[in-house]
Structures are given as structure tokens and as C-alpha cells.
Amino acid sequence: MKEISIVEPVFFTQFKCSGGACRDHCCKGWNIDLDKPTVNRYLKTRDATIRAIAAENIITTKKSYKKWGLINVSDNKSCAFMDENRLCSIHSSMGAAALSPTCAIYPRAENIFKYHIQKSLTLSCPEAVRQLLSGPEAMLFNESKIVKPHGYNTDSLDQGAQLINLMCSTIINSSGTEVEEGLYGIALLFLYLEKLDDDAEKYEKLEAYYYDIIASLQRGDIKNSINEIEPDHQLQWSLLVRLQGYLGARPTSRGWGALNHYAHRLAYIQSEGLKQNDMLQPMQRLRCAWHEKVMPWLSAHPHIMSNYLKYRIYTDGFPADRTITPLANLYLLVAEWFLIKSLMAASADLTGKIDENDMINILYSFHAVTKHDQISTAAFLQEIEHTKVNDDLSLVYLLK
Numbered sequence: 001m002k003e004i005s006i007v008e009p010v011f012f013t014q015f016k017c018s019g020g021a022c023r024d025h026c027c028k029g030w031n032i033d034l035d036k037p038t039v040n041r042y043l044k045t046r047d048a049t050i051r052a053i054a055a056e057n058i059i060t061t062k063k064s065y066k067k068w069g070l071i072n073v074s075d076n077k078s079c080a081f082m083d084e085n086r087l088c089s090i091h092s093s094m095g096a097a098a099l100s101p102t103c104a105i106y107p108r109a110e111n112i113f114k115y116h117i118q119k120s121l122t123l124s125c126p127e128a129v130r131q132l133l134s135g136p137e138a139m140l141f142n143e144s145k146i147v148k149p150h151g152y153n154t155d156s157l158d159q160g161a162q163l164i165n166l167m168c169s170t171i172i173n174s175s176g177t178e179v180e181e182g183l184y185g186i187a188l189l190f191l192y193l194e195k196l197d198d199d200a201e202k203y204e205k206l207e208a209y210y211y212d213i214i215a216s217l218q219r220g221d222i223k224n225s226i227n228e229i230e231p232d233h234q235l236q237w238s239l240l241v242r243l244q245g246y247l248g249a250r251p252t253s254r255g256w257g258a259l260n261h262y263a264h265r266l267a268y269i270q271s272e273g274l275k276q277n278d279m280l281q282p283m284q285r286l287r288c289a290w291h292e293k294v295m296p297w298l299s300a301h302p303h304i305m306s307n308y309l310k311y312r313i314y315t316d317g318f319p320a321d322r323t324i325t326p327l328a329n330l331y332l333l334v335a336e337w338f339l340i341k342s343l344m345a346a347s348a349d350l351t352g353k354i355d356e357n358d359m360i361n362i363l364y365s366f367h368a369v370t371k372h373d374q375i376s377t378a379a380f381l382q383e384i385e386h387t388k389v390n391d392d393l394s395l396v397y398l399l400k
């Protein structure tokens, strides 16, 4: 018999779908894949109403067992099975067991290794974001064990990668509200990692250096290093414009309306600068809004950005993409964080404030639009390649 450990963050354990009260229901705005048994169950049910809705709305594609059919709810249409109270008629008529795997699982997700399961929630669900941001304990972990005759038929958890992942998470945690310092600390860790030989002492040396970074954070050395960096507004502007250009060209999907609402505020500030033929003025304006309007609110809610970045590190298995360097993975994370930060700053600048509602809207819509396929990640990496100066270390200019 084999012991399997199951890890889940507190916000996963506490999650409860908000159902009809949801601000952007997951049963609209994107296609819902149905597996073969679900397609047959709905088309052949004795419930005449469900059968009729199924016959009219399920498109049978037979692409694979898991993608045997789909319900087309794109173009902001609601799922045909949603009733007048915005609740699922399959659930109410046939019970939870009749739901398709997609509907039953969402927004839950898990990474399965041979003897480990890591559970999480996808942040395209606004209620998942609300839970993540709800308190300092949301990204603490519950661990349980189950016993099975065999491990899962997948790779084992890479202990070295897991150690690096935990170091990154602890560095962010140690930086408190000043997450820029945490991101800078991770950059130092990855630079050092690049220089290490792949020998028996590699992780011992890395661990010693990691403790140095934690000490530097506590002494304020990293804060001083960041203070010495001159902000590169040109780089920030170019990156933002490229990422916005990509997002603007994406087909509309769930979350698009909310993301666009905040993107318009950012574009307005940029256009004001362009009118005066000064691209740097909007970047300074955003920086000012961040420090004067967003940071005071974040200081009163110190877990918010830390929880978000710890979520990304844990759920993405950061640095997840083994085809690029850890530093390039960090560049992607910092670029996405910079875009999110700019959306927050623009909104705070134009409305005079930022609140939890804005945070939920920005994060869930960003994840709904960019995290449901690998296309955006590849496109963002491409935009970074076009923008960065010299090497991956130019990411530090996004931290000012």
C-alpha cells in the first residue's frame, strides 16, 4: 500500500459557489465541454424538459471521449440549462451526480503526482478570488493522507523543484506588503541558481543563499537596492502597450467585459499622455496613483498581494515552464503582476479609490481571459522578448 499526501490551501477548503448571486456566472461566455456519458445521459434522460433542451443545445463533436460534445455559451449567452433563478436545472432535476465532470469540478483544479496531490481553485471564478483575498490564512495549507494500493501513474514530485518553489513562496511571505522586494529576492535566488553546478551540494548551497536573502529582506538591504534603481518608464510603457495590444486583439470571452472596463481606464490615462506627446507622463501618473492611492489601501489589507503571488507560485508550480530559465519564468510573472498593478493604479487614479470589489474584478477577469489556455502565456513571453533590454534581469525595472 502507498501513502498519498493531499495538500490544499485554506481558501480551497472554504470555497462555496455563490450560485445565482455570482457576479459573472461560469455558465456563460465560454464553451462547456461534455464527456461521452454526460452527452448520452442528457440526450436520453426520462426528464422530457432536460431532454428537449439537450437535443436543441448540445453540439455533438465526438473529438474525444472527454470532449464528446459541448454546450455553446459563447457570445455571453447563458447555458440553456440555467433556470430563471440563474441556477442549474440539471442539478435541480437530476441531482449533482448528473453534472458533467467540467461542471462538477469547476473551479477546482489539482496537480497530481505519483504520491502527492496539490489542490487549488482557478481564479477565473470571482468567488474563488474573494476567498483568496479574504484573510491572511487563505494561503495556509491543510494536509491529509490517503492510502492506495499504488501511486498515480504520473511523475513523482520533483523534490528540488519543490524546494525552490517553497523558497519563492517564503521570500514573498517575508516581504509583506512590499512584494516588489520579494520578487527582487526571487530574482537574486534564480541568478545564484544559474551559477550553481548540478552536483550533490547544489541545494545545500542554494538553501544557505536563500537564508541570506531572507536576512537581506529583514535588514532592508533589498529595499535599498530597489531604491537605487532608476525607473525605466520607457520599458514599462512598451511592455504595457504590447500586452494591452495582445489582450485587445483577443476574441471576447467570459470576463472580457470586466477586464475591458479596467483596461479602458488604463488606456484613458495613456491617451492623456499621448495628447501631450509625452509617453512618460502617464507612467509617472500611474506610479503616483499606486503609491498615494493603492498602497495605503494595501497596507490596511497586507495579505492581499502576498496571497495572490503565493497562489501563483503554488498553483503554477512556479517556476513551471522548464523550457525556459527560472529567470524567464519570473519575468513572465513580474510582467503579469505589472499589468495587474497598472490596472489597479489607473482605476484608483480615476475614481479616487481602490477596494476589494475592484481587486476581485481585475483578478478574476484577468484569469478568465488569459489563463484558460496556454496561448496567452506564449504570447506574453513573446511580447516580453520584444520589449526587454539585454537580458531577463531587466525585469527589475518593472519593480519600481
Ligand code: SF4
Residues within 6 Å of the ligand: 016, 017, 018, 019, 022, 023, 024, 025, 026, 027, 106, 107, 124, 125, 126, 127, 128
Ligand atoms: S463562477 Fe464560481 S461562484 Fe460563479 S457560478 Fe461559477 S463556480 Fe459559482
